[in-house]
Amino acid sequence: MPRIDSSVNQILVTVEVVASRNGKTKACNTCKRWSRLSHSNGNAKKIIFTGLDNSGKSSIILALKKSIAKISQLKPTVGVERETFTFLDYTIHAHDLGGQKKYLIKYLKQPDKFFEETDVCIYVIDIQDIGRFNETLSYFKDLLDKYAEMELQPLLYIFLHKAEKVLLESDSAGEKTIEMLSDQLAEINNERYYMEFKVTTVYDIWSISSSFASIMQKIYPPSELIEKAMKELADNLNAEVAVLFDENVLMLANFLRDEQYNDLVQYTAPYFFTFKNFETKIKGDIKTDKMRLELDQFEFLFIENKDHAPRLYLLLIGKSGTLPGLDKVGEIAQQLPELFLQLGVNLS
Ligand SMILES: Nc1nc2c(ncn2[C@@H]2O[C@H](COP(=O)(O)OP(=O)(O)OP(=O)(O)O)[C@@H](O)[C@H]2O)c(=O)[nH]1
Ligand SMILES: [Mg+2]
Structure with missing residues (x-):
């Protein structure tokens, strides 16, 4: 893996803030995707x-x-x-x-x-x-x-x-x-x-x-199930990393294809949360529930699940050009609480 400079100042290359869609996400084929990936x-x-x-x-x-x-x-x-x-x-x-x-x-x-x-x-x-x-x-x-x-x-x-x-x-x-x-x-x-x-x-x-x-x-054991759920999500989205956070930036579940990605997560997650906290101060109607960041050969997606209380945040890291569009990722993120609920995992 190439060396990554994790200084927050150097990370800000491009931030794409995508306007949120109103209303709930329509049902998607997530369940089918979960099972199709199974082996x-x-x-x-x-x-x-x-x-x-x-x-x-x-x-x-x-x-x-x-x-x-x-x-x-x-x-x-x-x-x-x-x-x-x-x-x-x-x-x-x-x-x-x-x-x-x-x-x-x-x-x-x-x-x-x-x-x-x-x-x-x-x-x-x-x-x-x-x-x-x-x-x-x-x-x-x-x-x-x-x-x-x-x-x-x-x-x-x-x-x-x-x-x-x-x-x-x-x-x-x-x-x-x-x-x-x-x-x-x-x-x-x-x-x-x-x-x-x-x-x-x-x-x-x-x-x-x-x-x-x-x-x-x-x-x-539930921990194993969570790990597998996150791995399937990452595989499904071609991601190197998939991490689920709560609003206190507490890591609820994660999958890292390589331990070396740890630093990337550690430094970028707070950055996204900081940006979120500025949402109310930004003039105009800019929503920060879906963010994309590009850095060198990596891209980062940060998605908020607003329908779940407490709110959940999904961070995905992939090689440039490999992650799917924000809309698709958003739909999958909406399904996560249901999946975890079915597994009996208490996220609150
Ligand atoms: N009222 C009610 N009927 C049910 C329920 N589940 C199944 N049935 C009915 O019970 C009947 C038998 O269901 P099956 O699933 O074929 O029963 P089975 O245990 O597989 O029977 P065998 O294959 O002969 O061993 C069918 O007419 C079903 O519609 C239920 O939850 N409530
Ligand atoms: Mg039968």
Whole structure:
């Protein structure tokens, strides 16, 4: 890397201040970009979806794939269907185990074939199907016994599903059902496995996506997730550096392709914040929510996310001519709080 003179006085070569657009940024393809960039990194996880037939396993997977419209056309799953998801740059192998009786018998007879190397087991129960509670509790017990025999320690997530009445209306009977089921499941588990309960419905997609995000947090430590999110952002924008700050110039997350860029960040970030503080004093209607700076063979973009409280600031550094236009970068910056929220990372 060439030597960089980090004196603030010499940095000011060109500052391009771009007028802000009013209103919120329209939805962009960020999510698609995140997933398109994903690739297997040898850190793939196996997630099993199991439970009785008709409990909603395949519907949950479609909800995660944002293919809600297809739920009405779902047919009972024949045997095991394998799906591959990407989450940031992790690969998730989801195994949707058809729940008809004949299949359950088969899985339990050949557990090695179906349950080996399970990292997470999502056990789905239709909480509206009271007549089949004993049946589902019995399969759950058999399943846990098989995991014990195989000496596996999957993380168990119980999706108490079809809970729209509980989540979207107030349904005290449904709440009692959930409590009763949770007690019985906990008793069967008898603290053998890590187990969490999630209340879900396809009528509230957030209930499913946030449950899945919390599973991801459990599998991958949040700091690692943040790092990966910033790396994906940098890769996506051809940036050498991507740093997220709060308004006190506190670094919330960063990705540096090379440690040597540290100095550049350290010296340029305060410069942008200083300029921001002058905004109110500048005559005329000059906005400083998007700034571009060129310095030698580098360019810098500084973007403010005004919709998030507290405000977030994204600093990108790239080789000259490689960073995208400010509008594109602005759209992506708008998506950051949502992404971090989904990861359960508290930025406030
Ligand atoms: N009320 C309600 N119905 C749901 C919900 N999720 C799924 N369903 C319905 O439940 C039925 C069964 O859903 P599937 O996803 O096919 O169930 P499955 O567990 O995959 O069933 P098998 O493949 O046979 O094991 C379908 O008619 C879905 O529309 C939900 O949250 N609430
Ligand atoms: Mg199915």
